[in-house]
Amino acid sequence: MTGLVLGKIVRAMITLLITVTLVFFFIRLSGDPAAALAPPDAPPQVIEQYRRAMGLDQPLPVQYFNYVLGLVQGDFGYSIHTGRPVEEIFLARVPATLLLGLTALGIALVLGVTLGTVAALSRASVLDRFVMAFSVFAFAMPNFFFGILVILTGALVFGVFFGGTGGIANFGQVLAPAATLGLASMGSFARFTRSSLLETLNKPFMGALEARGIPPMRRLLRHAAPNAAIPIVTMLGLSLGGLVAGAVVTEQVFSWPGVGQLLIRSVQTRDIAVIQFSVIAVSFTMTLANLVVDLVYFWLDPRIRRSGNV
């Protein structure tokens, strides 16, 4: 058991190292940051100066080594534009994204699992078909479009602006962007819950429980739910990634002052250190989320505890 957990942690660390390496090389592949940063009509000597100042004149392996060393020591670099440490800029944005992401996830999980359960319990009925049609609509709708619809409705019907920079102070403001962001995940949660629950309900042991006189509600909550939870937990881990990716668009649409907006701005201005840190921080979150999901499997299913295979 301890060995299995240790193995998962080592794997998570290897994943992180690979991400860090890929980020380093891709940023350098995408063009010369010094040229982008210098004024458009700068002479070559000026560009060269910029390059030397950023350490870009050194051989690639040396740059890579310094970069990884810096990461390990907690030195993540400084923003080219403001000169402030990148982690400071990034962390200032985290609460806004966290509030938006967790609210969205909460909406997706609660609504999705509820709708999926309702659909599974009334399978092949009109209600089931309606719920499934709605969840297809939910994840087929691009969230930038849905977001604009929400803003328009707010402005035209209610005369208010949903979202915006003042949002964090007012918790109510988060609901519109969160609903937009959570909608797609909600659709997937509903479908996963439905199919996983249906599969569990058709297992022989569910029939056996009925034949032993265990009441229906107890069969659903105490027996079907834990057995059906495993694919839903997988979904939860995966949809964190979707939420982060979706946040980039949604934050832009709603002018939400979060990490996604920061990322777009730094890409536009080629603020390498900020981009690097944002991508690494996001992938760190993802890896951590998946590690937690794996550990939750161990807790949920005694059979996995033994074999380590999900």
Next chain:
Amino acid sequence: MTSVLDISNLTVALPEGGDRPFAVSDLSLSVGAGQCVCLVGESGSGKSVSAQAILGTLPRALKRSGGRISFLGKDLPLEDKAAMQTLRGGRIGMIFQEPSASLDPVMRVGAQLDELLSVHGVASRQERRRRIRELFAAVRLPDPERIYAAYPHQLSGGQAQRIVIAMALALEPALLIADEPTTALDVTTQAEILKLIKDLQTRSGAGLLFITHDLGVVADIADQVLVMQEGKVVEEGTRDAVFSRPTHPYTIKLLKAIPRRQARPEREAGPLVLEAEGIHLTYRPSAGFLKRREIVAVEDVSITLRRGQVHGIVGESGSGKSSLVRCILKLETMDAGRLMIGGEDAGQWRKGMPKPMRKRLQIVLQDPYSALDPRQKIGDAIAEAARVHGASGAEAAAKARELLGMVNLPPQAYERFPHEFSGGQRQRICIARALATDPEILIADEAISALDVSIQAQILKLFRDLQERLGFAMLFVTHDLRVASAICDDITVMWKGRVVEQGRVDDVFDRPRHDYTRQLLDAIPDKGSFATSGLSHLEATP
């Protein structure tokens, strides 16, 4: 004798458009206290649906359309959900076919028993604990503390079935329904569980409705027997009457299908086609970070096979018989040993074997449902094997047609898909496919275990006929000594990865040397030969 269960004219309708209008038609039976009534039939006979009808747990598509069920002298309150829920698991206990599949896999078994008792009104925690200890003792479970805290996957099949039996008996039911409770178990475990059910039922005085397809099992325990075919009871009577004077042709067919030892004609020894010597195989699955466990699956096994010979490999689950087959097919890389196929050393390649050698060695698997590609036409599936080994398209198609005829399938089968065939027909298709390369060795790995008894008999006969005609050698892998004795010349008995006994069928059966072989022989149901005793006179009068 007081009557526990009385069913009169029970009819359960099938949804329209099925191949017959009723799942169960006009079933009447009565189970008295302390009595064992056996409902016998093959798959689709309606025997399990009858049990569901009694419990009031019929699937949505099926409706009870007539008849009365009375329990302890009163009509069953089938419309009253709450009352039925109390009866189920309370006054009516149920034992299922797949013990581990009928337990919640993510809940400790102790907690599941505890839940059952508390749902049925045993309010005190100590009282429940005490009752569970009592039940564990009654079903003879060793190490109760460990088992109480174990999850179902940590139990053996036999232990899991003891738990399921404990659950069925937990509230001292007046009626016990057992639906194929021993079919999924090993032979020796089957014998123990059967004896346990019978003992507990006799001691508690409950009525027992026992559902099975195995007449051998019926012969051991039944007071009263009902034979069902396609939803109807075709024969009923006391055990002795049904077995000694069967009247309905279907009953006679079932009795004749029970595999029995058959003397095989002595033949002159053909050339050696397979020599396996000192085969060893150890599995090394991952056990956490940088750790591996070692599981010895096959230990020092030697086997030889001559042309025209049938060699049985008999053992229970975990005996290493399937691992041995995988070594012989080179699907696993053996750790040590010499393997000669048709005089050529198959061990010279670390993994697998070249195509010309593969051609000599074919296999028929246990489950004919998953062994065929559902989207491939039958003819193409058979021809493919011939084509892969060098036949032209036209030759392969001709070969496939010829083989279809040999396994007694109509020529039209060529263009059809697997779902259009029954289990027995599919196994014929699998046999034809295996024969498409003209193999010298045919391996049948539990090839008839998943089939109904009457179909088993047909497939065994087909194997015998084909072998006579084509002369290939056969490795017949099975857990069932009865089946092995019906087709094999020689038998190897495996236990925990080792060979414990090897020899002619007659020697192994009449003069077993190892204790385990004796256990296996003792575990064969119907030692009193009730089921087979009537047969000699049946066969004498054609």
